[in-house]
Amino acid sequence: MTTDEIKEAKRVAAGIRKRVLTHTLKHNGGYLSQACSSADALAALYTKIMKLGPVETPFVPKPFPGVPGPDNHDYFTGGYYNGAHMPEYDRFILSPAHYALALYACLIETGRMDETGLDYFNKDGSSVEMIGSEHSPGMEVTNGSLGQAISQAAGIALARKLKKEAGRVFVFLSDGELQIGQTWEAFQFMSHWKLDNMIIYVDVNGCQCDGKMSNVMNIEPISSRLEAFGTKVVKVDGHNFEELSAPAGLNSPGSPVVVLSYTSPYQGIELLKNNSPKFHYMRFKSESEKKLYEEALASWKS
Amino acid sequence: MEILSRVHAKNLVNWSANKPEVLVLSADLTSSTEIDLFREAYPSRFISAGIAEQNMLSVAAGLAREGFVPFIHTFAVFIYRRAFDQMAMSIAYSNLPVKMFGFLPGITTPGGATHQATDDIAVVRALPNMTIFEAGDATEIESLLDPVMETNGPVYIRMLRGDVPRLFDKNEPLKKGINRVLSRGTDFTVISSGLCTEEAIKAVKALKAKGLSITHFHVSTLKPFNSKDILDSIASSKYGAITMENHTVLGGLGSIVADAMAGAGIGKKLYKLGLQDKFGHGASKGYLMREYGFDAMALVLKAEEIAGAKFGITENELKSVKIEVMHGDIKAEDL
Numbered sequence: 001m002t003t004d005e006i007k008e009a010k011r012v013a014a015g016i017r018k019r020v021l022t023h024t025l026k027h028n029g030g031y032l033s034q035a036c037s038s039a040d041a042l043a044a045l046y047t048k049i050m051k052l053g054p055v056e057t058p059f060v061p062k063p064f065p066g067v068p069g070p071d072n073h074d075y076f077t078g079g080y081y082n083g084a085h086m087p088e089y090d091r092f093i094l095s096p097a098h099y100a101l102a103l104y105a106c107l108i109e110t111g112r113m114d115e116t117g118l119d120y121f122n123k124d125g126s127s128v129e130m131i132g133s134e135h136s137p138g139m140e141v142t143n144g145s146l147g148q149a150i151s152q153a154a155g156i157a158l159a160r161k162l163k164k165e166a167g168r169v170f171v172f173l174s175d176g177e178l179q180i181g182q183t184w185e186a187f188q189f190m191s192h193w194k195l196d197n198m199i200i201y202v203d204v205n206g207c208q209c210d211g212k213m214s215n216v217m218n219i220e221p222i223s224s225r226l227e228a229f230g231t232k233v234v235k236v237d238g239h240n241f242e243e244l245s246a247p248a249g250l251n252s253p254g255s256p257v258v259v260l261s262y263t264s265p266y267q268g269i270e271l272l273k274n275n276s277p278k279f280h281y282m283r284f285k286s287e288s289e290k291k292l293y294e295e296a297l298a299s300w301k302s
Numbered sequence: 303m304e305i306l307s308r309v310h311a312k313n314l315v316n317w318s319a320n321k322p323e324v325l326v327l328s329a330d331l332t333s334s335t336e337i338d339l340f341r342e343a344y345p346s347r348f349i350s351a352g353i354a355e356q357n358m359l360s361v362a363a364g365l366a367r368e369g370f371v372p373f374i375h376t377f378a379v380f381i382y383r384r385a386f387d388q389m390a391m392s393i394a395y396s397n398l399p400v401k402m403f404g405f406l407p408g409i410t411t412p413g414g415a416t417h418q419a420t421d422d423i424a425v426v427r428a429l430p431n432m433t434i435f436e437a438g439d440a441t442e443i444e445s446l447l448d449p450v451m452e453t454n455g456p457v458y459i460r461m462l463r464g465d466v467p468r469l470f471d472k473n474e475p476l477k478k479g480i481n482r483v484l485s486r487g488t489d490f491t492v493i494s495s496g497l498c499t500e501e502a503i504k505a506v507k508a509l510k511a512k513g514l515s516i517t518h519f520h521v522s523t524l525k526p527f528n529s530k531d532i533l534d535s536i537a538s539s540k541y542g543a544i545t546m547e548n549h550t551v552l553g554g555l556g557s558i559v560a561d562a563m564a565g566a567g568i569g570k571k572l573y574k575l576g577l578q579d580k581f582g583h584g585a586s587k588g589y590l591m592r593e594y595g596f597d598a599m600a601l602v603l604k605a606e607e608i609a610g611a612k613f614g615i616t617e618n619e620l621k622s623v624k625i626e627v628m629h630g631d632i633k634a635e636d637l
Contacts, residue, residue: 067395067430068395068396068397068431069397069430069431069455070397070431070454070455072397134396140367141363141364141367141392141396142391142392142395142396144391145387145391147356148356148360148387148388148391148392149360151356151357151359151360151361151363151364151388151392152360152361152363152364152367152392153364154357154360154361154364155360155361155362155363155364155365155366155367155368156364156365156367156368157364158349158361158364158365159364159365159367159368159369159370160368162346162370163368163369181356182356182357182360182388185352185354185356185357186357186360186361188352188354188357189351189352189354189357189361192350192352193349
């Protein structure tokens with residue numbers, strides 16, 4: 001990455017954290033930790049790693065179009081925020097829909113969604129859902145039932161191979177999903193079908209709803225487990241842009257690439273460390289606690 | 303009666319010859335679900351997914367989003383029981399054209415409860431956007447692929463394999479939402495589906511010979527259910543209706559008919575033959591249909607009970623009933 005590229009990625013990452021923190025303060029709650037751990041990876045993916053179709057003017061979110069069905073001709077997925085589907089362009093599939101808020105912030109920072117987009121968040125009749133769905137900005141498969149998106153992405157990747165399309169399929173996965181059987185079925189499938197057009201970024205923040213993953217259900221050693229499933233694994237510091245972007249250029253014929261992005265659940269907002277080990281959802285317990293976060297936001301160093 | 307072997311295996315190869323968008327997905331049951339000939343004919347369109355059905359269903363959703371039409375083939379239980387969340391959230395919610403061929407419906411296998419799809423209609427029909435077909439004979443196996451393909455959205459098919467009879471005229475294909483009328487009469491209305499129809503045909507014939515007057519419908523589109531003709535018939539039947547299904551009576555054909563009757567305010571009795579809130583077990587098809595009470599004799603006994611009569615129809619009489627190829631609607635002179 002060039003100095004300018006790193007500068008841009010840094011700007012986007014800081015913007016994601018600031019927007020999510022602002023939102024969390026405004027609504028006295030939010031998926032804040034997910035933004036802390038994933039902001040750098042999302043920024044690197046959207047500014048440098050992925051080749052997505054351009055968006056000329058940032059989109060203002062459309063209202064919820066109704067659930068899909070044979071008679072709903074107005075239905076859309078949120079995929080258009082990631083640019084047009086063209087053979088040469090990459091696709092982005094967000095698997096853990098709980099990262100929706102961080103992704104929405106990322107779309108704003110990268111000029112794909114209008115700044116007002118977050119005003120629609122979790123509002124009745126809006127497509128900007130709290131736990132995103134396939135009509136939500138930046139999403140195009142049903143991803144809220146964890147473990148299903150990676151298999152759907154594998155289907156898309158296989159289809160793209162059959163159609164001889166050059167574009168790749170990127171999946172953003174959470175480490176908690178490595179506890180799910182279907183995720184391993186998907187890796188098995190991806191290896192068997194040699195889906196080397198897939199790159200999976202895993203946000204290894206070591207946390208889940210109940211607390212530390214090592215206490216809830218250990219998944220380490222992830223790297224050797226994934227290698228045993230036939231994937232090419234790269235471990236990176238998930239807050240280092242150079243390391244995050246290097247695997248995208250990796251040549252691994254026949255093998256899908258998995259980037260284990262080791263992250264901190266309170267990166268960029270040290271105050272959040274006080275919530276350890278419970279990071280899943282941030283709700284301020286007192287006015288004084290909220291004030292500390294307001295001060296942190298006011299004195300943010302960008 | 304003509305018995306045909308491996309009808310789907312041959313038919314699928316011919317039918318899909320000029321349909322490059324059709325992919326067949328298998329979960330390690332390729333010969334058992336009659337897709338071995340397809341694999342030989344079109345190896346590049348055959349996707350082996352291994353014994354991993356949850357992944358297979360979600361993968362199919364991804365393929366469908368890219369313009370392919372995945373034909374999932376495995377035993378029905380491994381679709382709707384093993385992978386129900388995937389069926390609901392990866393496929394049905396998004397109304398994707400994934401076609402799921404579920405083999406071994408009800409007690410068609412001696413494989414026991416783990417292999418017997420005895421509650422699939424109840425579960426699958428609760429999903430919005432789903433269409434459900436059930437094959438009743440060789441003609442329906444041969445002709446269901448067109449309506450399956452033409453349906454805009456996901457389809458679940460209760461499929462038959464191996465040796466199957468030809469009950470219906472070869473030139474009268476399965477049509478979505480059209481129920482076959484196999485007999486007309488005024489005492490009661492029999493509604494059957496799948497392999498129960500062959501049993502019902504035998505029983506209806508024997509009962510008619512004893513003077514009962516019966517309307518008999520064969521249903522192959524379970525959802526969306528076209529109730530009109532059936533409700534008209536039930537409303538004008540002296541004793542009401544009997545449903546006969548290779549499925550639990552909770553949530554299957556019997557419940558579908560009951561829903562329609564209640565909605566239309568038809569105050570007639572409904573008798574539901576099928577598994578009476580029981581699991582199956584490993585035994586032959588004939589033995590289990592007898593044990594659970596949905597074979598030809600069960601229908602005869604039910605008719606006797608309803609009509610308050612004893613006809614003395616014997617097992618041998620039922621066995622010797624000759625079944626000729628049936629026509630979708632009987633001619634006026636047969637009434």
